[in-house]
Amino acid sequence: MKTITRLSIFFLLIPFLGISQSEVLTLNFDKKYYQAVDKWVAFPKSEKDSLYSFGFIYIDQMAGFSFRFENTFKIDGQKLIASDGKPETTLMTYRLEPNTKLVAELTENQIKQLNLPKTPEWLKIYKSDESSLEYLKDIGYHYNHVGASKEALEPLLKAYKIDPDYSGLAFELAFAYNATGQYEKAVTVLESAIKKNKDQLLYKELGFAFMNLNKFDEAEKIYSEGIESAKDNSIKAEMAINMCAIFLNQKNKPKYDKWLATAKKYMGDNSPFQQYVNYFEAEWKKVD
Template sequence: MKKTLAVIIVFICFLHAVNAQNELTELKFDTKYFDAVDQYVAFPKKEKDSTFSIYFIYVDEMAGFSMRFEDQFSINKKGKLKLQPNPDKNTSALIARLNRNTAFVSVLTNEQKADLQLPKQPEWLKSYKPKDSIDVGYLTKIGYFYNHDGASHNAIEPLLKAYKKEPHYKGLEFELGFAYNATKQFSKAIPVLEKALKKDENNQLLYKELGYALVNNKQIDEAEKVYEKGISISKNIAIKCEMAVNMAQLLFKENDKIRFKKWAAIARKYGEKTPQYIKYIDYFEAELNKK
């Protein structure tokens, strides 16, 4: 009879443990989960626990960053790691979804994995990977998850692979432009977003990202034109207000009182749902009036 794998998904956050670990462990809990994808890791254990748990971190295309419980291990007084196999590993799967509150992990070194006799990767990982190594949809989704969790530095590589194959894939150009902006590579974001708008000229998010890149590249005239167009086509007043505030902030820094006044008025016009943005306008205005 074919065995059925029972999957238990746990929606929890692994918070930082306050107890110091024995130095003999040689475990370094200094890595964020999104920098440990496709790696075996250990989490800090509680003082009362005698073993560490081994997890494998991966990306589920539908659910995002996840980890699956593999085995446990203990460490003797000489610092030797001893595997304590999980007897249910082949019949059930304990899976946890990860988020920004997840604790720092210790990525197991090659030596530690050898001591624990761990395979290079778990066999089950294949089911989460596309057969095509350059699957544009998969790579775009991976980039989205990295961007969404504040790890845009990891998003660029998969997004660029997808971009080279199919640049106008739905959502791809926005994610790549966002990743470049988040990593302050504004000059790289600009051409990507400009080309995207030629194909999708009514996409308010593309205007917002392109305007942001131009503002931070101090291309004032170009940013103003992009934001004017973006505000004219956008149906979301919060996005309209955000674009206006970004433009006003640049003009404030440039001490351009005349154009600042124009964009401050636009921000206030659309600030009903985002009063927090208007506080910035009030501050900029007060500072300019002192000069």
């Protein structure tokens, strides 16, 4: 009861102190850059610095996730104060990489304090074609490419409703479904696409979806077909390595040996898949 009383008194005192939670200035560096697209953001400062860099994150259809630097600001009490004047360089744009630090999305009040528009006028240049199939697919690709497949689904589904046969679209959508654990949806997209296009990437994603649904016979069939039609030896090796993993888990040595031979056939020298073969072989020794 004493604890409750103290807490109650504390909250009752707040109005008398003239402070409300809505007025407290916070910079929450909790957003990944791909979660702050088309937003004003601030980057964390170093311990020795008093200024924060801020600008706008957007997606360049060709180059991907980008940050256009606007200026710097300091925190003075409950206000953000932009540095006097504009930087000498009139345009500084940075391409954002997977290791980019977390950013703080600026609130509506903070944007007003910095005298910024809700969205910059120049953004229209990058949005002029945003309803086109090419734009929607490319945006989905950029999200998939950085591991943000959940965010990729919205633009890809918009495009898929318009034209499911658009070049490369089925693969990107299926990749996003697989990456987000929606394997049945991936299978539906891929089985339809493969009827019209025997692309090796479609086979790779379909086999992967079947594996994760524990439909191993279907996976083996699809990977076998995929290896026959694929042109890239690396993709052939990847499919075979996946099957090796299945039959290792099932302790099915004849099937494992068959698929290992296939994998080695296409791996080549200094293959990145050799590490998996080494692991598989070590696991078999434990069984023996």
